[in-house]
Amino acid sequence: MKSTTGEKIFYSINYLVMFLIGMSCVLPLVHIWALSLSDKHALASGTISFWPVNLDFSGYNTLFTETPILKAFRNSLIITIVGTALNMLFTVLAAYPLSKRYFIGRKLYSFAIIFTMLFGAGMIPTYLLLKSLGLLNTYGAIWFPGLVSVWNLMVLRSFFEGIPEELEEASRIDGCSEWRLIIQIVLPLSVPVLAALSLFYGVSHWNAFMNVLIYINDSSKHNLSVLVQQMIQSQSLMQEMTNVQPDMAASLTPEGLKAAGVMVLTLPMLLVYPFLQKYFVKGVMIGAVKG
Numbered sequence: 001m002k003s004t005t006g007e008k009i010f011y012s013i014n015y016l017v018m019f020l021i022g023m024s025c026v027l028p029l030v031h032i033w034a035l036s037l038s039d040k041h042a043l044a045s046g047t048i049s050f051w052p053v054n055l056d057f058s059g060y061n062t063l064f065t066e067t068p069i070l071k072a073f074r075n076s077l078i079i080t081i082v083g084t085a086l087n088m089l090f091t092v093l094a095a096y097p098l099s100k101r102y103f104i105g106r107k108l109y110s111f112a113i114i115f116t117m118l119f120g121a122g123m124i125p126t127y128l129l130l131k132s133l134g135l136l137n138t139y140g141a142i143w144f145p146g147l148v149s150v151w152n153l154m155v156l157r158s159f160f161e162g163i164p165e166e167l168e169e170a171s172r173i174d175g176c177s178e179w180r181l182i183i184q185i186v187l188p189l190s191v192p193v194l195a196a197l198s199l200f201y202g203v204s205h206w207n208a209f210m211n212v213l214i215y216i217n218d219s220s221k222h223n224l225s226v227l228v229q230q231m232i233q234s235q236s237l238m239q240e241m242t243n244v245q246p247d248m249a250a251s252l253t254p255e256g257l258k259a260a261g262v263m264v265l266t267l268p269m270l271l272v273y274p275f276l277q278k279y280f281v282k283g284v285m286i287g288a289v290k291g
Helices: 005-036 040-045 058-066 069-098 106-118 123-132 150-161 165-173 178-189 191-206 210-215 224-233 235-242 254-289
Strands: none
Touching (some): 005 254, 040 254, 058 069, 058 254, 069 106, 069 224, 069 254, 106 150, 123 210, 165 178, 178 191, 224 254
């Protein structure tokens, strides 16, 4: 069907607006990338826009050799991988029974879970609880308070409710147990929504900052977000880093080191997203529409 003139104008405006929104997200990142690869004189002159001037890798060299960024990167991986696995495990275990009409107390449990979206204990009670459980200065303090996201739970429950009951009944007739039904039937059918929720959980753990800062006192357990924030905020720390090697300090500025740290923090999620992007919109839309 041929589009009318009004529809063409409407679509053109939509494309323009989406393009501008996309550029507002991409261009700052491109600018940081250009800063991280430019030399000291270009940074001092302020002439860098979206392309490196006088290509220089001193920022990355110093970042990886004179700072604990590799340890922080490892800590971020541990927090993200283990945390996302725990999140998905308990989200599935909670969403599956709540999606079944024959589950006794389904409405009561659903109300209790949704109630937590409206009211929370707050920072101080949460801190005291974690302290009494002996979880302070451990990654358990990062994982357990947000073990299940209520919003993600509702999306997954809606998806499970959309799976035909006839498929489950046929599986049970063939002698399929409940656990085997979940693992071999339900989860393979739920790959799109599981991938989307895993991305949500993974990005949240990778960018974890405030919880790490509050509950983790040992600096050797800090993740990339905290390390990069300390690099940006602490001028004395930056001065110490740039003065470690006098010969390298001649071609290095704190701005270049900061930009390199931001790129190292951002790049892993940018690399992971394209592999999950094909499931992203599909998974969220299926979970939303079938609710």
